[in-house]
Amino acid sequence: MLIDLGWFSFDLFQITYEGVVFALGGTAILAALGVVLCSSPIYCALYLIGHMICLALLFLMYGAEFIAAVQIIVYAGAVMILFLFIIALLGGKKETQDFDFHKFMAFSFIGTVLAELALSIRVGPTKPITGVFDEKMIADVGSAKAIGLELFSKHLIPFELASVLLLVAGVGIVCLAKFTYKPPQRKSS
Amino acid sequence: MDQEFILLVSASVFCIGAFGFMVRKNPLVMFMSVELMLNSVNFLLIGYSSSLKSLDGQIFALMIMAVAAAEVVVGLAIILTIFRTRHDLNVDHLDSLKG
Secondary structure, three states: OEEEOOOOEEEHHHHHHHHHHHHHHHHHHHHHHHHHHOOOHHHHHHHHHHHHHHHHHHHHHOOOHHHHHHHHHHHHHHHHHHHHHHHHHHOOOOOOOOOOHHHHHHHHHHHHHHHHHHHHHOOOOOOOOOOOOOHHHHHHHOHHHHHHHHHHHOOHHHHHHHHHHHHHHHHHHHHHHHOOOOOOOOOOO | OHHHHHHHHHHHHHHHHHHHHHHOOOHHHHHHHHHHHHHHHHHHHHHHHHHOOOOHHHHHHHHHHHHHHHHHHHHHHHHHHHHHHHOOOOHHHOOOOOO
8 A cells, every 4th residue: 555645655564564573573582681681480481482472473474374373383382381381390499690700701702793693784695596486476375385395395304304303302201201310329349 | 674684683582592591590591592592593594585485494494493392392301300310400500520
């Protein structure tokens, strides 16, 4: 919808889209700060759920509906509920936050890394590739179907390897949780 | 403009996650920081796959999600086992292997 004011014309849909994307990105960064700076683990988990939901909405804005649904179901659903159960089981104690030399070192290191990453923004597109999946084609096929076609034709072996990885993880935690650990007895000699 | 926004947000969230991993002492919160880092990479992949009109980024994000789910489950089981044997949740106290 193009709005023309004579001296200034803008696309209302485009400007709303960009505003929503900026607001979601800012909220995601603030929620990430909340995860790191909050002292009680249960509030950290709740901030992390907010961060995941913001990212899922951003995925929706970028036209990846299937990944957004997977993000909500797997991350904000399964993984975070697992985290909350473990926190409730172990009892989340508050952590004292004091500023010492160790934290100052970590802060300066991370500041350097962030500055270097921000420099990479100025490089610009190095080798622009263009795929075939523009918005019209994805709308024709459907997002989930397009991903399924790609996944089961070009990326079949990584998909099967991921399923093997999940199976190995399941067997591993059964072994970890079922057999209780006995500390080894020192032989007195 | 769009690509710069994606790079900036994902770099910021990645650095916040790395900072949290180095600073926090609770292993659960350290795992949450690792989740933050993985999620920032997911966001970068999805944003670039939309602006480059290719679906490979979304497939790779799916793989990262599978690896992250496996990693979280195994890590939480290890934390639970450590808590059952030591009754302590501070990673600074886990220094039995220190020479």
